[in-house]
Amino acid sequence: MFSDYSLGDLGSILAMQGFAGLILFSVFVLMALGLAIIFGQMGVINMAHGEFMILGAYVTYLCSELFTNYLPALYNGYFPVAIVAAFCASGALGLLVEWVLIRHLYRRPLDTLLATWGLSLILQQVYRSIFGAREVGVELPDWMLGSTHLTDTIEVPINGIIVMCITTAITVAVYLLIFRSGWGKRVRAVMSNRTMAGAVGIDTERVDRMTFGIGCGIAGIAGSAFTMVGSTSPTAGQLYIVDTFLVVVFGGAQSLLGTIASAFTISQAQSTLEFFTSGSNAKVLTLLTVVAILMVRPQGLFTVKVRR
């Protein structure tokens, strides 16, 4: 099959395929960051994470509809507004869910898995009732469309570049939040020793609620970015949740760097393999490799040394 391509063509294909992988990687990272905060820091398995992401996507969709109908002059600027709105909506829902449901289950991680799965079913049905079962797409403003030519044979879509910029910004923000802010210090204190953190005067319940809320908010941003590369349907979140969990577990649940590295490995492997074999085979091979590595190294790629 390769005899039809020249060496230069193959290089370009590899580069463009790599870029497609980078876009997938960005969405993975955004989803996995929120999940890594919630799972890695709190030990809660949030199966409804995909639905929080889809909420962000629907909020973005609503924003774009609002701008088209009422502020067509400002349509070019809807996206920043949508990102903030998506973060607030998903974050607020996260706070509510934590208060109503999750805080009763902190000591039973397996039960949070079942309860949040139930929540995800409810959210899916709610989305279906409100927005319909059909997929909805956002019309991108002109400046986000099209692609730039890096060389004669390599071209990259602009919306992909924007998604990657958002991802970089959010990743840096999360890093600063966790490792450089007072709040992050409290989160890390609660995670390494809940009782002691409480004893030195940290309100552990409040820290938990904020952590969950921010994790969900980041999922909302992921959803917002997701609208630029795919269309939104009520069950789209479920397609990503297992992959994202594997990303988090593969990277080592408590390590942000690990999450990013594993998202990169998995998405690049998948999109590169997709070119050589069919899509489903690429996925099977990637997942099998990840699972096999996890069996040899259950703690994931990167680990944080914690005394237990």
Added chain:
Amino acid sequence: MSGTASVKTFFLSRKDVVCILILAVVIMVVFPLAFDNFRLNLVGKYITYAFVAVGLVMCWGDAGILSLGQGIFFGIGGYAMAMFLKLEASSPENTKIQSTPGIPDFMDWNQLTALPWFWQPFHSFTFTVFAVVAVPALLALVIGLAMFKRRVGGTYFAIITQAFAAILTILIIGQQGYTGGVNGMTDLRTLMGWDIRTDHAKYVLYFISCLLLIGCVVFAYWVRASKLGRILVAMRDKEDRVRFSGYDVADFKVFVFCLAAAFAAIGGAMFTLQVGFMSPSFVGIIPSIEFVILCAVGGRTSVLGAVYGALLVNFAKTTLSESFPQLWLLGLGALFIAVVVLFPDGLAGLYRTWIDPRIDRLLGRAKPEITGSIPPAELTETTR
């Protein structure tokens, strides 16, 4: 506790025997009398889910290992049986219009010209029956050894089994020529010359499923009453203490995981026989997690509870999704949350708290008798 000592020599207490007999009467006498053939066939389908739920009680309720991949084993059991039936249905006479007669129709559509090697042994019924149990148990053994020997458990195990379920579904859908793809294996006709599509055959298969289920339930009771069962529960509640007492915890976990896999596979095989097809929609993440909810609703620490849970949830599903398709998903979601937050011991917990003492009073016993089964344990909080 008078009377218990003499009964305890047998692994079932008098009360257990009565409860199992009641279940047998309900599914083998009441249901066949009360339902027409169509409804009875539906119940037969639910009964096959109950196999998985019973396995989950052993694996999750007793040993504290939550597997989100029981659909894998249900599916492999079902597919193994479907492969045998499909080969029988694709005899050269039946398939002479194909370009290659004698191979299943979906292989012909996918330009396969010969039967793949792993299909060959499924010409034999003995091998098929063996494979239905052995292949899933072997897979569970491999997964279990790899995970439990490295002390991976709890949430990690749940996520990885879920990933396996996802992988297997993608694989089955992708390898259309070997597996029938997303449609699964349809048009299954006869079992060793016996037409399984007639009402009479479905009736007979229903009773075979019921008998097998009762067999699995009794076997589960036997395991739970044995020392092994006690160790499983001890392991769930304080794994380190069991390890320090000199037991190899991993071996017990592997065993119970394989047992649950074998139960699920028997259910899958009976499912194929009764429903007449098998498809990837019974393998993936969603069915796997629905099996868990059957078990949770019935009561994760009660074998019989899980059977009733499987029947009730599926009755509700069929009734609700027939009349209000929108409401069903909301109801299922709410059920998940309610069972976890409000009734962690499910139906069996409610029975033990409210009904059981009343029955005892009615029968004139002063205090509830302690049965041979495992007492309602508090929730497993220590699964890492």
